[in-house]
Amino acid sequence: MVAVQAFRFNNIMSKDTINKRLDKKYEFGFTTDIEQETLPPGLNEDVIKVISNKKDEPEWLLNWRLNAFKKWKKMSEPSWAKVNYPKINYQEISYFSSPKKKKLKSLDEVDPEILRTYEKLGIPLQEQKMLAGVAVDAVFDSVSIATTFKDDLAKAGVIFCSFSEAVKNHPDLVKKYLGSVVPHTDNFFAALNAAVFSDGSFVYIPKDTKCPMELSTYFRINALNTGQFERTLIIADKGSDVSYLEGCTAPMRDENQLHAAVVELIALDNANIKYSTVQNWYPGDENGKGGIYNFVTKRGLCKGKDSKISWTQVETGSAITWKYPSVILRGDRSIGEFYSVALSNNYQQADTGTKMIHIGNNTKSTIISKGISAGHGQQTYRGEVKIMKNADNARNYSQCDSMLIGDNCGAHTFPYIDVKNKSAQMEHEATTSSIGEEQLFYCAQRGIGEEEAISLIVNGFCRDVFKELPMEFAMEAQQLMEVSLEGSVG
């Protein structure tokens, strides 16, 4: 399988290059051989203190972490999701790792090994500025190594930096909003993240500012047995507008790797946040060995009136996905959207969906979910639409479609609806289809072979979601589906 980063700059890549990349099964299954500073496995208060200390954190943040840890110890791992995996021993995980050389001023100082890693990932860091106009805050393992485009963004007053930097340079903003959407005690994995989060991204868009470029962050798990606990916080001030892209890939290895990220979005009056993800962590091999456990808490708060938060996700990777990007519609006339394509092939399991919580008046939410199961893949859509008592004239439209490829996979849909206000208008549609012999024959009769036909049919099925993706993601998402479905039939 191929990671999406390879296609990020496909406008300048020849088709041959793309095809070569597509030929590989999981090309990015490599480990970079650089010295890493890694804490021994285990989790206790001392470990948390070390993490906090290494990052030079203020006391309030350390206390916040310790508080989360206390709560976490009393919580138990959720078992309601339709996923099966061996019990995780949290004491066997190492909670911090960073490349030794850090605090570099320019790319020239970056370890050549790391630069080579980026090259393999198809991210020509030196050329990024010239190429795509996308600002990249590259997270290598748990520590930010290089941040580009700072100048352009600074001119607009946009803050886009690693979480650690934000804690140092913008403590008031961090203190005000950290945990305001996903409290540190929200759920088992969110609490774990709050206790041990290593780094992540921070974005602040000032009033009446349209962010001058799409913002993206690449995540990459690299250190053996090191859980990734990223934390992202995006604040869009009144009347601002931002589009944020997140894409990831991970190296091939046998051990299961835990990934428990938290993403918080805050949109004030008239602000607009578009958050797009293409998730392609290592899914494990054809027999279900290895692969990433992806337990993510993503939530947005439409805090101000007329604000809008839109989640778009393409989830093709990970052995297990547990993820429900949600929107709390507090401001009057606020809008929440969730567009999702999730694919489970081989032995992948995905339990994903969204929550739309309507609190303000005249709030509106749209859910479009496309689940594809192939091989022995299991796919669950789990969604909740909640209309609170005082939310007059709330509207929701939900559409959940499942597609089955082959006889050994499964699709399940759990739409929960909780309406406490009679003025609500709810619409729900759900379909399950399978790629039929007649469709495949029709394509074959026109010369289109089975693999291509399946990718054609699946991409057609996903079109309503793909068209929500920013341009550069849309192309690669299609290619990604193609590659992810390789060998799903025959």
Next chain:
Amino acid sequence: MITFKDLVVDVEGKRIINEFNLKVSSGELHVIMGPNGSGKSTIANTIAGHPRYSIKSGDIVYKKELINELSPEERAAMGIFLSLQYPVSIPGVKNIYFLKAAVNSIRKIKNQDEIDTIDFLKMVRGILPLVGLDESFLHRSVNEGFSGGEKKRNEILQMLVLQPDLSVLDETDSGLDIDALKIIAEGIKNYRNDSRSFIIITHYHRMLDFLDPDYIHILIDGKIKLSGGPELAHKLEEKGYSWVREMQNI
């Protein structure tokens, strides 16, 4: 162009075609008529290599090559085209995209380069009026929400774009109003030449009147029971299949 020798075909264990013999030469237009369930669509699908139709014995020889074992896409690349009786829809896939994928897949099988997008669009735009469709049609999902007539026109559009040597049209004229019928017949007629052959399956002489067929064959119980010239189509519509049955003592 294509020869069937003692062809026997089963569908899900049931014998449908039994000792079917037919020879279609280059430039000829053959018509197969026959009662419902007599095996007309089975012949059509077998020519195209549908996996559910299994050849038990006999040969299909196309352009001097035995094609019994070839995949549907290989046959398509050799110039065999089937207009389906019930065209399938593919939600979310634009017609123009599907057409281009088809053209390029066939070119790939034949070791040819991909078609130039501009040339391709030019060609398709030139063909649209021949089947009475406008450009917006290209941007709709393949057969999704198409009327019966639109589906059939779309099949002919695909035929004209793919330029096959042997076109098998399975009840392409069914369910068409007289205007649509004329357009489609006109499209087929214009496409016809000395090196292209047709097997047209139909219940009606209406379209045949435009097409000037060479032979009419009557299929009953999976076997050709009677062959003749164009007049046979008229006679059949007048007298019904019982007339053939009586004549053949069956």
